[in-house]
Amino acid sequence: MTPLGTSQDGSCSLLGDDGSGGVRLRGCRLRHRIRRSSPTGGGRSKFRVPPRSGPSDAGNLAVLDARRWPELLGTELDYDYAIEPQGRGIPSMHQASARVLGGSTSHNACVAFRAPDTDLQAWELSGARGWGASACRPYFERLTERMMFQHSHSDNPLLVAFLAAAVQAGLKRTSFDLTAQDVEDAVGWTLLSTEGSSRQSSSVAYLHPLSDLPSNLTLRCRTIVTRILFDGERRAIGVKTPHGEIRATKEVILAAGAFESPKLLMLSGVGPAAQLRNHGIDVLVDLPGVGEHLLDHTDTALTWEASQPFERSTMIETAALFRSGRDQEVADILSFCVPSTYAGMNQLPEEGCRTIGAADIPEHSFCLHISPSRPLSTGWVRLRSPNPFDAPMIDPRYFSDLDGHDERTLVAGLRRGREIAGQPALRDWVKREIAPGRDVESDEQLSTFGRLTSVTGHHPCGTCKMGDAGDSMVVVDPELRVRGVDGLRVADAGVFPTMIAVNTNITCMMIGERCAELVRGRDTKP
Numbered sequence: 001m002t003p004l005g006t007s008q009d010g011s012c013s014l015l016g017d018d019g020s021g022g023v024r025l026r027g028c029r030l031r032h033r034i035r036r037s038s039p040t041g042g043g044r045s046k047f048r049v050p051p052r053s054g055p056s057d058a059g060n061l062a063v064l065d066a067r068r069w070p071e072l073l074g075t076e077l078d079y080d081y082a083i084e085p086q087g088r089g090i091p092s093m094h095q096a097s098a099r100v101l102g103g104s105t106s107h108n109a110c111v112a113f114r115a116p117d118t119d120l121q122a123w124e125l126s127g128a129r130g131w132g133a134s135a136c137r138p139y140f141e142r143l144t145e146r147m148m149f150q151h152s153h154s155d156n157p158l159l160v161a162f163l164a165a166a167v168q169a170g171l172k173r174t175s176f177d178l179t180a181q182d183v184e185d186a187v188g189w190t191l192l193s194t195e196g197s198s199r200q201s202s203s204v205a206y207l208h209p210l211s212d213l214p215s216n217l218t219l220r221c222r223t224i225v226t227r228i229l230f231d232g233e234r235r236a237i238g239v240k241t242p243h244g245e246i247r248a249t250k251e252v253i254l255a256a257g258a259f260e261s262p263k264l265l266m267l268s269g270v271g272p273a274a275q276l277r278n279h280g281i282d283v284l285v286d287l288p289g290v291g292e293h294l295l296d297h298t299d300t301a302l303t304w305e306a307s308q309p310f311e312r313s314t315m316i317e318t319a320a321l322f323r324s325g326r327d328q329e330v331a332d333i334l335s336f337c338v339p340s341t342y343a344g345m346n347q348l349p350e351e352g353c354r355t356i357g358a359a360d361i362p363e364h365s366f367c368l369h370i371s372p373s374r375p376l377s378t379g380w381v382r383l384r385s386p387n388p389f390d391a392p393m394i395d396p397r398y399f400s401d402l403d404g405h406d407e408r409t410l411v412a413g414l415r416r417g418r419e420i421a422g423q424p425a426l427r428d429w430v431k432r433e434i435a436p437g438r439d440v441e442s443d444e445q446l447s448t449f450g451r452l453t454s455v456t457g458h459h460p461c462g463t464c465k466m467g468d469a470g471d472s473m474v475v476v477d478p479e480l481r482v483r484g485v486d487g488l489r490v491a492d493a494g495v496f497p498t499m500i501a502v503n504t505n506i507t508c509m510m511i512g513e514r515c516a517e518l519v520r521g522r523d524t525k526p
């Protein structure tokens, strides 16, 4: 999604540094209505957001073919943010974030889960009134009017054996879909936002089918927003770009993602006052929660050499949500069995690769990914400088929660993953455990392995948290309106009040659908 400005008559501009200026979207005639601006940049810095953006998603098979998603990591289509050094041996990995029409929906692995009811109830309880499960359901369902979904059902015998092994270990078989909420201790084929191998990004699903852009919508590509403009009454009246100002007569909607939305707010004077002053930015509203409360999943993997060859795939075709221990009330591990070597490996620095024994991984190896699904560690996004072309500073502070919940969950999750692999159904498949290896047995060893090899789960959220005015760290109210100003909403992963136990994309799209109705005044007010 991208920043959007709407006007009184309902017209709007979709701005993005997505690089789709003057392009043909599949079978449509948008060309003349997409305005193109020449790319430009600020001064010099190694943390600069590259001023040139890559090509559009149109016709770009590396983007449109969902199976090729790992190829995009670290390319010119990826912001590829370096995160701050992490403590306790955790690698200083890179955070992917797409710079192509459709944002990260044009890069993601297309695993489609709706937020479990339990998590949406937690949103409501945390102060996001009106965002409980039943209120959100129609917006999840609305996605199916535009997007195609399909179950993976690859029938890969290795994955069939994994599903059976998970059932033998006590999980129930389920069909994950956009209505089923029975996700606790469940395993099944994943639901994918794909049609065949083609991804259903927001661009493919919402823009490509248009034979022409509606008259009230202008797409401005290769256009980086550098600041939100306010009038003397603290009302958002438009945005600044390197190519000039764009005015919005009704409101401005920020959808630049969990890293860039807080950065834009801070560059515009809305954020923690002391931080803004340090950078010489005039404070419009002291909003201490902007950029704080960064949440993310981590992802590591158990890896086995297989006893027999199998078809490799980059797609994530099976998923399991399980309790790491019998005393857990709800599933606290999100897991995927993948018929290939560790997909996160290309984001691991050398030390993590050594730990995992990357150099020695035989061709026929498969993985079980382990992610603590409701982590409690929180990090932050801050300004590196007042230069809008500098990447923000990002510190997820993985495994830093005071009580050690995330680390304990990781260790217990790795053990439970081994239990699943030890079931009779996988006996003909597991030749030997490669990573971490059977000699890694104690909690301490498993924790070290898990921390050293965990990469981002690609689900950053929470940096513009939605909630109740009584919470000083809240950034947007339940109608997604930024506190302390008028005419400005945020509609992206940043507004998540708490982490959800599954992949984040479908929930972000639900927020986008709901925001559209809030702007039009057609939502039952939360």
Ligand SMILES: Cc1cc2nc3c(=O)[nH]c(=O)nc-3n(C[C@H](O)[C@H](O)[C@H](O)COP(=O)(O)OP(=O)(O)OC[C@H]3O[C@@H](n4cnc5c(N)ncnc54)[C@H](O)[C@@H]3O)c2cc1C
Pocket (backbone or CB within 6 Å): 001, 002, 003, 015, 016, 017, 018, 096, 097, 098, 099, 100, 101, 102, 103, 104, 105, 107, 108, 109, 110, 111, 112, 113, 223, 224, 225, 226, 255, 256, 257, 258, 260, 261, 264, 458, 459, 460, 491, 492, 493, 494, 503, 504, 505, 506, 508
């Ligand atoms: C590699 C990867 C794999 C993933 N796999 C999955 C998956 O399988 N399933 C799942 O559910 N989720 C997955 N996700 C997560 C999911 O894609 C994100 O949660 C979701 O796309 C976030 O949506 P968003 O609107 O918050 O931000 P984004 O999708 O990141 O959109 C932000 C947009 O704003 C643009 N932008 C940023 N700054 C500016 C600016 N200053 N001016 C103009 N435009 C700007 C960006 O270019 C981008 O287009 C994955 C993510 C990644 C990166």
